[in-house]
Amino acid sequence: METVSDLERLFATAEDVLAAAGLRAGQRCLDFGCGHGNYTIPLARLVGPAGEVLALDRDTEALGRLAERVRRVGLENVRTLFASGEPALPLADGSVDGVLLYDMLHDHYFSPEQRAALVAEAARVVRPGGRLSVFPRHMTDRQIARDVIAPTRRLGFEQADEYHGPVVHDDGITEGRILTFRRDG
Numbered sequence: 001m002e003t004v005s006d007l008e009r010l011f012a013t014a015e016d017v018l019a020a021a022g023l024r025a026g027q028r029c030l031d032f033g034c035g036h037g038n039y040t041i042p043l044a045r046l047v048g049p050a051g052e053v054l055a056l057d058r059d060t061e062a063l064g065r066l067a068e069r070v071r072r073v074g075l076e077n078v079r080t081l082f083a084s085g086e087p088a089l090p091l092a093d094g095s096v097d098g099v100l101l102y103d104m105l106h107d108h109y110f111s112p113e114q115r116a117a118l119v120a121e122a123a124r125v126v127r128p129g130g131r132l133s134v135f136p137r138h139m140t141d142r143q144i145a146r147d148v149i150a151p152t153r154r155l156g157f158e159q160a161d162e163y164h165g166p167v168v169h170d171d172g173i174t175e176g177r178i179l180t181f182r183r184d185g
């Protein structure tokens with residue numbers, strides 16, 4: 001059972017991770033594969049009322065749970081979007097300041113080809129100077145190098161930050177690694 005203090009500790013940890021990724025007040029960000037929002041809610045708090053979070057998932061139940069949590073904590077800057085499951089985002093090129101790909105690129109969901117297409121699609125919507133932040137949970141170093149680091153470099157991103165420390169995973173806090181890339185320009 002989630003107590004208010006457990007949940008706030010979870011959200012505070014996630015907000016620290018997002019701040020380390022260079023995300024800031026006033027930004028418009030996409031949480032791709034948001035689940036029930038353990039990073040969406042802290043991101044919405046971080047970007048504040050002048051910013052916006054687009055929370056996208058193909059799981060309607062998770063999106064419903066997220067919408068209920070957003071309502072309970074009183075946030076008005078989260079828009080939930082249903083994803084078809086295809087790596088095609090309903091967003092224009094360069095239209096967001098930041099994209100999260102957190103704990104969603106693993107083999108459970110994607111083949112290497114699908115993963116590469118999804119990373120490219122996420123990169124497409126980041127504005128020049130914006131950030132693509134990846135929590136590569138359940139991925140091998142080889143997969144991270146081949147399917148995340150190499151394609152982002154090819155697409156004009158350079159690594160801006162590598163965070164090691166407490167992260168939120170599966171409704172708990174554990175140690176993890178977050179890689180953040182910045183788009184040239």
Ligand SMILES: C[S@@+](CC[C@H](N)C(=O)[O-])C[C@H]1O[C@@H](n2cnc3c(N)ncnc32)[C@H](O)[C@@H]1O
Nearest residue numbers: 033034035038057058059083085102103104109
């Ligand atoms: C393990 S959860 C991670 C949730 C959240 N990002 C987090 O770190 O707490 C992975 C999420 O990715 C979503 N997902 C998987 N494939 C997807 C796709 N092709 N498009 C959108 N969401 C997808 C799943 O439905 C699930 O909610």
